[in-house]
Amino acid sequence: MRRKLAAGNWKMNGTGQALSELADLARAHPDPACDILICPPATLLHRAVQISADNAINVGAQDCHAEASGAHTGDISAEMILDAGARHVILGHSERRQDHGESDAAVCAKAQAALNVGLTAIICLGETLAQRDASATLDIIAGQLSGSVPDAVTGENLVIAYEPIWAIGSGRIPEPAQIGEVHGFLRARLKERFGADISDAVRLLYGGSVKPENAAEIFAVPDVDGALVGGASLKAAEFSPIIAALEASD
């Protein structure tokens, strides 16, 4: 049985003051019925881990380099993330694919680096609005899935986040049936490639304008195992009802 996952991606938001939100979140969810993960900027990673050492909040990073070490100014390696005490890393977010030109192959190499040190890779994929309008969504998703996910996954160490690019930060979300179509497709493709045992263990998150008001509807969609939340994860008061909706979902 997959344990549901409420993941918050703080993106390039937050200085030390924002860490009080972590403590508030932990107080609101002392014994959650789902996993809770916050991915702050790299500058806050270690402090976030320290604050969360004795509570139910997990901490993750937002990116890693594909190499273990070397002359890569400004980057951090998977081992550094592990050393900071985090156990998850988001990879291939559309903002990185766009801002940094990350290809599926680059995301796959980063994911392999993450798996090599024992991190769980949260690999993001999703279509643009033009691709959806052209009925190309499943083709795009199939290509990203096959190109971005390394062979060495066990199931438990892989999370896939379906994030339609047009839904990110826009206030728009797909119809539940559209989310269900993509998630069902992802599960089937994972099963084809890795077999049922691994496919059944992979958690599939939806991301893009998840808010307290729409969370229950999204979590009722089959094969949605949680959410990757951006803006609404920045404040405990807004993320907490999303977590509660996930806990209440079947």
Ligand SMILES: O=C[C@H](O)COP(=O)(O)O
């Ligand atoms: O990683 C999170 C997603 O990009 C969703 O962001 P959002 O919840 O602000 O739309």
